[in-house]
Amino acid sequence: MRDVSRQISVEPIEQESCLLIDTDGLNILLCNSGGIHYAIENRCTHQDSPLAGGRVRNGFISCPLHGVKFDLRTGEPRGDLARQPVQTYPVAEDDGSLSITLAE
Amino acid sequence: MSEKLAPGQARAPGHTYQEAILKDASEPPAPFLENSYEFLGDDDIPYTNYTSPEYAEAEMEKMWPRVWQMACRQEHIPEPGDYQVYDIGHLSAIVTRTESMQIKAYINACMHRGTALKSPGDNGYCASFRCPFHGWVYSLDGELIELPEDWDFPHVSRESHSLREILVDTWGGFVFVNFDTGAESLADFLGVLPEHFKEFNIEDRYIETQVCKRLPVNWKAAEEAFMEAYHVKETHAGGRDFSEPVTTYDVYPKNVNRFIHTVGSVNPRMPVPPTEQELMEALWGRRGPDAGDCPQVPEGATARDIYAGVVKQKLGQQYGQDFSHYSTAQTLDSIEYFVFPNFFIFPGLSLPMAYRFRPDPNNPDFSYFDLYFLRPRHPDKAPPPPPETVMLDVGDSYTKAEGLGFLGAVYDQDTDNMAAQTRGFKTCAKGGQTLGNYQEVRIRHLHQRIADYLDA
Numbered sequence: 001m002r003d004v005s006r007q008i009s010v011e012p013i014e015q016e017s018c019l020l021i022d023t024d025g026l027n028i029l030l031c032n033s034g035g036i037h038y039a040i041e042n043r044c045t046h047q048d049s050p051l052a053g054g055r056v057r058n059g060f061i062s063c064p065l066h067g068v069k070f071d072l073r074t075g076e077p078r079g080d081l082a083r084q085p086v087q088t089y090p091v092a093e094d095d096g097s098l099s100i101t102l103a104e
Numbered sequence: 105m106s107e108k109l110a111p112g113q114a115r116a117p118g119h120t121y122q123e124a125i126l127k128d129a130s131e132p133p134a135p136f137l138e139n140s141y142e143f144l145g146d147d148d149i150p151y152t153n154y155t156s157p158e159y160a161e162a163e164m165e166k167m168w169p170r171v172w173q174m175a176c177r178q179e180h181i182p183e184p185g186d187y188q189v190y191d192i193g194h195l196s197a198i199v200t201r202t203e204s205m206q207i208k209a210y211i212n213a214c215m216h217r218g219t220a221l222k223s224p225g226d227n228g229y230c231a232s233f234r235c236p237f238h239g240w241v242y243s244l245d246g247e248l249i250e251l252p253e254d255w256d257f258p259h260v261s262r263e264s265h266s267l268r269e270i271l272v273d274t275w276g277g278f279v280f281v282n283f284d285t286g287a288e289s290l291a292d293f294l295g296v297l298p299e300h301f302k303e304f305n306i307e308d309r310y311i312e313t314q315v316c317k318r319l320p321v322n323w324k325a326a327e328e329a330f331m332e333a334y335h336v337k338e339t340h341a342g343g344r345d346f347s348e349p350v351t352t353y354d355v356y357p358k359n360v361n362r363f364i365h366t367v368g369s370v371n372p373r374m375p376v377p378p379t380e381q382e383l384m385e386a387l388w389g390r391r392g393p394d395a396g397d398c399p400q401v402p403e404g405a406t407a408r409d410i411y412a413g414v415v416k417q418k419l420g421q422q423y424g425q426d427f428s429h430y431s432t433a434q435t436l437d438s439i440e441y442f443v444f445p446n447f448f449i450f451p452g453l454s455l456p457m458a459y460r461f462r463p464d465p466n467n468p469d470f471s472y473f474d475l476y477f478l479r480p481r482h483p484d485k486a487p488p489p490p491p492e493t494v495m496l497d498v499g500d501s502y503t504k505a506e507g508l509g510f511l512g513a514v515y516d517q518d519t520d521n522m523a524a525q526t527r528g529f530k531t532c533a534k535g536g537q538t539l540g541n542y543q544e545v546r547i548r549h550l551h552q553r554i555a556d557y558l559d560a
Binding site: 046047053054055057058059060062063064065066067068069078079080081 | 183185186187222223224226228229230231234236489490491492
């Protein structure tokens, strides 16, 4: 079976912050909450606006437009504004360096 | 039963709470020694206060919009743009922190067509409040700052259509709101509470656990389950004789009442009292299987004082604070204050709880119980942010919520009575609850305060 995933390497970021990765045609948001890194698609499923700039806290990110919160572990939304989860990507941490696995 | 005493003057046989704590080695704070009981009557409380949709509507119309209510802790909104939604019945408020770090509260509805700006119970962050319907935008100060296609709204201005602000104030790290902009001050509303709490540093605590459970009972009956220790023997001790705690019940004008009951003392009704060492072993059993050997109580000392010393030292190490000045009563006893209409707080060192009860806006037979565990802040460590709220439905056990410890099973016992009470309210031929004059006076106080608003 052909391996259709690809990995990108990124540097760790500060706790309770997020960083947009938009090079190479990507639109990924790297988040760190409680020392754990997460990667999600930079698109709020409520009204398609970017999640970049949202506040990260307690394993959730709040969309800066209307405040919809997404669980960084599962992508699931909270509250009654959004129904669809945001896309999440696995992040592997090895000796201080990170790699995000993306599907092709 | 005594024929000689006036109603409300009778007390349980044996010593009072105040007499019990005067035997402690450490001097209790002065408010602990006060008696502020007042006989408030002995008529039955009509069941329709709980079951009638019309009564619930009257509460919603005449009481809830006019009283101070705990909306959140300050640590829920530490930075500009953080917000917390507080819902009470069909009313909803957004509590937020502005760029100048002020705390403000607004009615949670867009001034265009009324859309709620935030979801029920929501918390999070936004740079401004933007309506998801047509995109009207309000600053954190509540001002209307963006009006899409404003050519069509010559009749709308920043003055006329900014968010409606409601009253907000803080005490003890809690944020209170009042929907009535002409209401008395929070300080006046809280009465004796700040004075009684001045030795407890409630503002220096952080939220360790928060749980919201839906309960199968009217909000008042849910509160009442926590207002007396009369139920302890049957509900929590299987009817075991002499399990009644020694308790004081006090009512303060206008909105505060309390109970305080001893932990780890002799029940004066026991024909053969336990030894201090037996009391110590009972207290030590609370610490679980890893507690190590139970200390010996020296001759002339009491289990309460020895155990309080252990608790103060352990918690002092855990939270990096010196609790040596806490009295035995402050350290061990169950100290529960109530602020009308829906807020309870335990300032003691061993029991970390705060409660808030809210009605179900659509059904008087259900309510919501917000349960918080508050712990002392370590002076050298940043407190963790408030954890996400654990949501429990009617049938869920509290033991599912991490962090409640042995109290999870205790809350389950309390909740088990609630659905039965709701059913009984509707079939009981008597028409109302009969209350004990002393032990259940706080329940009567609650109903009398509600009546003050409904009859106004």
